[in-house]
């Protein structure tokens with residue numbers, strides 16, 4: 001049972017965080033936000049004045065970091081780097097938002113983060129959200145979902161969440177989507193065996209119920 005992983009992938013502001021968190025709570029599994037881990041690496045690189053567009057140096061630097069799991073909140077796994085845990089507000093700041101896709105495109109960064117995520121299965125069953133959870137990090141899990149929504153809807157949702165003009169938010173999301181989908185290493189895509197959920201026009205409850213229904217069916221059928 002301890003290796004159960006529900007993978008929830010999708011583009012920015014598709015609603016996957018809200019949905020993944022609610023699914024984890026309903027199942028009493030731990031929730032893991034892999035985007036927050038890429039943001040934490042990016043935040044730490046900025047703190048240390050590292051050039052976030054220098055892939056070669058980042059590749060060498062990331063191996064020197066010490067990652068440790070913080071489960072202060074029993075439902076949510078967070079990750080400290082060199083014993084430092086940033087505020088959630090720092091992770092959502094403009095500097096991190098603009099640099100994170102470059103940092104996340106570095107294959108060595110992805111390898112290190114992937115290992116940190118796989119190590120979390122020792123804590124028990126997980127719901128992990130991200131971009132490549134079903135395709136690369138946990139390709140064998142049969143519980144895979146790809147959550148999407150049309151770009152207008154995603155920009156509207158994110159601007160309600162963070163404030164700011166919808167057009168500006170949409171442009172920033174598109175820049176990141178473009179980088180995330182076109183990168184060489186683990187581009188954002190729906191796994192062939194994932195269940196795709198277009199959440200445009202759906203409520204959070206409807207999406208959560210849909211995912212919980214699929215998980216229950218698979219678990220009842222012995223995966």
Ligand code: CDP
Pocket residue numbers: 011012013014017034035036038039100101102104105129130131132133176180
């Ligand atoms: O909340 P939002 O969907 O906007 O972003 P996030 O999930 O916090 O992810 C931030 C960034 O991290 C993404 O734009 C990707 O560049 C990167 N990321 C990734 O490459 N792979 C993942 N599994 C998760 C995030």
